[in-house]
Amino acid sequence: MPAAPQPGMSWRRRAHLIIDRGAGDDLSARLVHGGLVALIVVNITALVLESVPRLAVAHDRLFHGIELVSTVLFTLEYAVRLWVAPEHARYRGMSDWAARRAYALSPPALLDFLATVPLYAALLGYGDLKILLLFRLVRFFKLGRYSPGMASLGAALHAERKALAACVVILIGVMLLSATAMHFVEHDVQPDKFGTIPDAMWWAIVTLTTVGYGDAFPVSPLGKVVASLTAVMGLVMLALPVGIIATAFAQEIHRREFVVTWSMLARVPLFSGLNAAEIAEIMHALRAQTVRGGGVVLRPHEPAHSLYFVASGEVELVEPDGSRRLDEGCYFGELRLTELAPAESGIAARATVATKLLVLDPADFRLLMLRHPELAAHLHRLAAV
Helix, strand or coil, X not given: CCCCCCCCCCHHHHHHHHHCCCCCCCHHHXXXXXXXXXXXXXXXXXXXXXXXXXXXXXXXXXXXXXXXHHHHHHXXXXXXXXHHHHHCHHHCCCCHHHHHHHHHCCHHHHHHHHHCHHHHHHHCCCCCCCHHHHXXXXXXXXXXHHCHHHHHHHHHHHHCHHHHHHHHHHHHHHHHHHHHHHHHHHCCCCHHHHCCHHHHHHHHHHHHCCCCCCCCCCCCHHHHHHHHHHHHHHXXXXXXXXXXXXXXXXXXXXXXXXXXXXXXXXXXXXXXXXCHHHHHHHHCCCEEEEECCCCEEECCCCECCCEEEEEECCEEEEECCEEEEECCCCEEECCCCCXXXXXXXXXXXXXXXCEEEEEECHHHHHHHHHHCHHHHHHHHHHHHC
């Protein structure tokens, strides 16, 4: 694990790559992220066990120690994230303090801030407030930052929020209809359980969600018919949101991969005139390549016969007129439409941190053009402009 940033890389940039982006297979990034995940898990476990009176008394000092150490580390994490905020791509162009202010108001940063509140509130004499228990539980949701799956699920729920809200409205409507029908059918037979529509609504929601506590059930033949129809509707009502979420989740994963790769390909001048369908064809020809920090991607005397796209991490590109750093979304290299022997590139490329690349090789690209002559003709027209 490197103890200092790579030559030419500032401490702030290095900290950003470690704590915010978890660059590729970088050991320091994996240790930091793994340690923070373990700290969150320990916190939630301690919170649950502390609710047991016997354990709370027997291990009071341990629980307080965990809370103290956790708050200090969470505070340090929050401070570091504020410090490196200007390195975020979304805040580029802002001044350092404007970038930090914008980040501090973002949902992830607010979550980080709330995670530090309980101990400081206790130091100010508000340790007995029950709401502080919720703030400690908020730490669980910090796991979403380290789980791409949870982030994709959150994006899927947000994308389908209107459809899910419609499901809730339909559920309420079916519940009211079932409760009203059961009230009219059973209120004379069981006035204590179905004497009012609100009483019947409890039975309806329990039946629609297929829980069935058994504390209230119909005894008349007509009531059993209403209950049967309600139970069947419950299966439909459960399947509807599950199907919506599952489909949206799968689409979100594919959409994220497509958008990131499509945006990188669209930046290449040769591909800038292609439509989304044509770029999607090129995407299938890409291969993944992982380079460790300090690894050489391209030497100056090697021919530049492929295009390299930076999916994550950072690459230092050394050219005759100077050097520059390429991060996520940038590309380098050269791709020829003909089979002429490529000339020496004159450039060198080195991964400053563990980096994941997407590579478009000439053989795969020419095979793609043979399979899709219309795409080849389009590219030749663009290259001739």
